[in-house]
Amino acid sequence: MDKSATAKQDEWQNRSLSHPGELHDTRDTSSKLNWLRAGVLGANDGIVSVAGTIIGVAGADSNPRSLLVAGLAGLAALAAGSFSMAGGEYVSVSAQRDTERGLLDKERWELENLPVEELDELAHIYEAKGISANTSRRAAFEAMQYDALRAHATDELGINPDELTSPWQAAYSSFLSFVSGGIIPMLFSLIPVSFPLRVFLIVLSVAIALLITGSISARIGGAALGKAILRNVLMGLSTMLFAWLIGMAFGIHG
Numbered sequence: 001m002d003k004s005a006t007a008k009q010d011e012w013q014n015r016s017l018s019h020p021g022e023l024h025d026t027r028d029t030s031s032k033l034n035w036l037r038a039g040v041l042g043a044n045d046g047i048v049s050v051a052g053t054i055i056g057v058a059g060a061d062s063n064p065r066s067l068l069v070a071g072l073a074g075l076a077a078l079a080a081g082s083f084s085m086a087g088g089e090y091v092s093v094s095a096q097r098d099t100e101r102g103l104l105d106k107e108r109w110e111l112e113n114l115p116v117e118e119l120d121e122l123a124h125i126y127e128a129k130g131i132s133a134n135t136s137r138r139a140a141f142e143a144m145q146y147d148a149l150r151a152h153a154t155d156e157l158g159i160n161p162d163e164l165t166s167p168w169q170a171a172y173s174s175f176l177s178f179v180s181g182g183i184i185p186m187l188f189s190l191i192p193v194s195f196p197l198r199v200f201l202i203v204l205s206v207a208i209a210l211l212i213t214g215s216i217s218a219r220i221g222g223a224a225l226g227k228a229i230l231r232n233v234l235m236g237l238s239t240m241l242f243a244w245l246i247g248m249a250f251g252i253h254g
């Protein structure tokens with residue numbers, strides 16, 4: 001190892017000693033961002049689908065009570081949708097978990113019965129990443145002393161035993177974000193003003209809500225702010241226009 005490589009190694013070591021939590025923090029932040037992104041997308045869906053339902057009914061029937069029933073129906077449909085999605089997710093996560101459990105069982109057996117081969121195997125995996133043979137062997141040995149199954153699970157199988165997602169947690173949070181979005185047009189449909197004004201307020205509240213969700217998701221994703229907001233608001237407005245026209249076509253005005 002030449003001098004500059006040694007210096008670099010010292011520098012990295014010092015840096016990792018002075019920021020022991022840095023790696024963990026990065027992963028934590030990115031998973032928080034993922035949650036935020038999913039929440040904002042869910043709220044966006046909730047706003048658009050409940051508003052679409054309410055405006056569709058408004059096109060068909062100018063009784064204010066129908067708007068409330070439509071809003072409730074929209075929220076109920078979202079709830080049913082999140083549970084049905086959770087069901088599908090549950091089936092696929094369970095299948096994946098069974099596969100992972102099978103692989104871990106096999107690995108556990110190999111570690112117990114073929115420990116030397118397993119040490120070689122892990123050392124070769126580290127060597128393939130460009131680590132020298134001696135260091136690889138030592139790293140493999142130390143990792144296996146610490147937690148052999150974990151070392152093989154993460155570095156050989158690519159399975160992180162700590163990161164098993166719960167499908168019900170996903171369903172619960174998507175339901176919450178759907179409902180928090182969907183409740184906006186529903187609340188505005190309750191304002192006791194004339195019917196056309198009520199419809200106008202719903203459309204306005206949806207446009208403002210979509211402006212906010214659009215700007216948050218653009219900021220998370222690093223997209224161009226103006227374009228993302230415009231796209232989001234136009235998408236919501238055209239959904240409502242479409243729903244209104246459908247409602248008019250099947251309407252009971254008259």
Ligand SMILES: [Zn+2]
Pocket residue numbers: 107110118121152156
């Ligand atoms: Zn192994």
